[in-house]
Amino acid sequence: MNDRSLIELARSLPVSDPPRDRVEEMRTAVLASMPAPIAPRPHRSWVVPAVAATAAAAAVIIAIAVLRVDGPAEALRRHATVTALGDATMVRVGTADDEIIRLTEGLIHLEVSPLAPGERCRVLVGDGEVEVRGTGFEVEAHHDRLARVRVTHGRVEVHAGATMVVLFAGDHWEPTVRTAVTVTPRTTDEAPLPPGPAPVRRHRRAAVVSGPPAPAPALASPVPSAEAQFRAAWSALTAGDAATAARTFEVAGRLDPAGPLAEDSAYWRAIALQRAGDHAGARKAFEQLLAEFPRSARAGEASVMLARELVAVGDRAGAERQLRRALTDRLPRVRALAATALEALAPDAAP
Amino acid sequence: MKLGRLTPLRRISGHADEFSDEALVGACAMGDSAALGALIDRFQTPVYRFIARLLGSDGAERDDLVQTTFIEVARSAPSYRQGSSVRVWIFGIAANITRNQIRGLVRRRRMLTALATVPEGRAARPDDEMARRELMERLAVALSELAHPLREAFVLCDLEELSAREASAILGVREGTVWRRVHDARKALRAALEGGHR
Numbered sequence: 382m383n384d385r386s387l388i389e390l391a392r393s394l395p396v397s398d399p400p401r402d403r404v405e406e407m408r409t410a411v412l413a414s415m416p417a418p419i420a421p422r423p424h425r426s427w428v429v430p431a432v433a434a435t436a437a438a439a440a441v442i443i444a445i446a447v448l449r450v451d452g453p454a455e456a457l458r459r460h461a462t463v464t465a466l467g468d469a470t471m472v473r474v475g476t477a478d479d480e481i482i483r484l485t486e487g488l489i490h491l492e493v494s495p496l497a498p499g500e501r502c503r504v505l506v507g508d509g510e511v512e513v514r515g516t517g518f519e520v521e522a523h524h525d526r527l528a529r530v531r532v533t534h535g536r537v538e539v540h541a542g543a544t545m546v547v548l549f550a551g552d553h554w555e556p557t558v559r560t561a562v563t564v565t566p567r568t569t570d571e572a573p574l575p576p577g578p579a580p581v582r583r584h585r586r587a588a589v590v591s592g593p594p595a596p597a598p599a600l601a602s603p604v605p606s607a608e609a610q611f612r613a614a615w616s617a618l619t620a621g622d623a624a625t626a627a628r629t630f631e632v633a634g635r636l637d638p639a640g641p642l643a644e645d646s647a648y649w650r651a652i653a654l655q656r657a658g659d660h661a662g663a664r665k666a667f668e669q670l671l672a673e674f675p676r677s678a679r680a681g682e683a684s685v686m687l688a689r690e691l692v693a694v695g696d697r698a699g700a701e702r703q704l705r706r707a708l709t710d711r712l713p714r715v716r717a718l719a720a721t722a723l724e725a726l727a728p729d730a731a732p
Numbered sequence: 733m734k735l736g737r738l739t740p741l742r743r744i745s746g747h748a749d750e751f752s753d754e755a756l757v758g759a760c761a762m763g764d765s766a767a768l769g770a771l772i773d774r775f776q777t778p779v780y781r782f783i784a785r786l787l788g789s790d791g792a793e794r795d796d797l798v799q800t801t802f803i804e805v806a807r808s809a810p811s812y813r814q815g816s817s818v819r820v821w822i823f824g825i826a827a828n829i830t831r832n833q834i835r836g837l838v839r840r841r842r843m844l845t846a847l848a849t850v851p852e853g854r855a856a857r858p859d860d861e862m863a864r865r866e867l868m869e870r871l872a873v874a875l876s877e878l879a880h881p882l883r884e885a886f887v888l889c890d891l892e893e894l895s896a897r898e899a900s901a902i903l904g905v906r907e908g909t910v911w912r913r914v915h916d917a918r919k920a921l922r923a924a925l926e927g928g929h930r
Contacts, residue, residue: 382922382925382926384918387918387921387922387925388890388891388918390867390868390871391871391875391886391890391891391921392890392891393868394785394868394871394872394875396781396784396785396790397784397790398777398780398781399780399790399794399795403795404776404780407772407776407795407798407799407802408769408772408773408776410799411768411772411799411802411803411806412765412768412769412772414803414806479752479755481751481755
């Protein structure tokens with residue numbers, strides 16, 4: 382008997398899975414044995430309905446947890462200082478590179494220190510996500526639905542369903558009536574479209590707002606010139622002037638090459654070039670992005686977009702390398718697209 | 733105290749993958765029971781099967797070891813080092829816990845007892861099917877009688893398909909030692925199977 386036969390035979394030895402009720406008992410017993418989480422320090426305590434994870438764990442609604450702003454895990458190196466404005470229900474999870482605040486109910490204010498390339502800080506709600514880039518902002522959720530986002534300084538991206546909106550200081554977003562939302566379609570047999578510019582625009586006047594509307598960006602407090610250029614580039618891209626957007630994103634990146642906007646400027650410049658039809662420029666821009674920001678949160682998407690460009694010029698090997706890189710992206714939809722594209726590239730794939 | 737049902741942590745768009753394994757371990761390190769529950773949901777099946785293969789049985793003893801494994805996962809979460817896969821890390825904890833348990837002979841006795849109670853086929857079977865069943869039963873016994881270090885290496889590399897590097901990290905030995913143990917395990921199992929034909 383050779384090794385392969387032996388191993389196949391050994392793998393076929395029956396191993397039964399335990400009954401579901403036994404698994405549930407085990408799970409409950411393990412969670413009940415977990416020590417109570419460390420209480421937050423008084424000066425940063427949360428106003429949260431909290432239930433300790435002890436023998437009463439069976440009564441815990443897992444979506445509610447005590448938040449520990451300065452807990453024992455200092456190694457997590459938090460970027461976000463989160464303050465609940467009233468009662469809020471949330472869980473704080475994540476790693477040093479990907480800090481996540483999972484909000485289901487209530488209003489919170491966040492102050493996020495500038496992130497290094499590759500680092501992320503996000504607020505996740507049931508139907509949306511708010512990603513920050515070194516900023517101060519408020520997020521409100523009701524019944525695990527994103528209700529409102531207001532930016533006090535800096536810049537955030539709001540992902541709601543299939544759309545994405547970029548908000549700057551003074552901007553205010555609320556979801557529109559659902560029937561009015563136009564969703565950018567995605568198909569699996571083409572490279573993913575970037576999540577923007579969104580048909581749902583950011584709102585200068587919210588549906589229900591007390592007080593005067595937020596001022597237009599031109600009248601806002603002076604902002605760094607890199608940010609002003611980024612805004613202008615974004616407006617151009619939103620208006621469909623991809624060529625202008627590409628040039629202006631390039632300027633924004635050059636004005637502050639080590640700043641928080643450099644990575645996004647590089648990414649959106651590449652997208653704008655692609656949309657403007659400058660495919661050679663887009664290819665170089667994606668390659669440059671991946672070289673300068675290899676740990677970027679957008680690396681997987683950039684790899685897939687670059688693969689599309691490489692296939693167009695006949696570089697299948699290069700495309701395959703990029704798609705394999707994207708197979709390990711943290712986003713499931715990027716991994717799925719990369720896998721589908723790789724199958725299509727396979728030599729014996731049907732035309 | 734009456735126990736109720738724990739509500740699992742809700743995830744964005746219903747996709748559990750929104751939370752990486754590392755993110756869950758990080759949260760678990762802060763005492764987040766939701767994250768520990770999510771880790772259990774994600775890894776309980778592979779851990780149950782892994783321990784069953786190491787033990788050679790899937791009874792109550794396995795359940796205890798699985799429970800002990802996840803309790804240790806919660807306790808050790810603060811010392812988890814990113815860079816190694818969470819799956820490998822959890823398997824390492826399970827392997828250590830099981831190794832401590834396996835020193836007793838009780839496991840082997842239960843295994844042999846379980847084999848002795850395998851019911852006869854209800855209907856006549858073709859000769860080749862009967863022969864295959866007998867071969868698998870001999871293999872199961874031979875696997876249980878392997879020295880534990882050899883069985884560990886065989887289960888990790890050949891059955892759980894971990895790389896030699898990952899297995900060496902779990903077992904705390906060099907990669908060359910892992911391969912030698914796998915080779916010796918295969919040789920011993922083949923000898924046991926072929927010896928049954930004589």
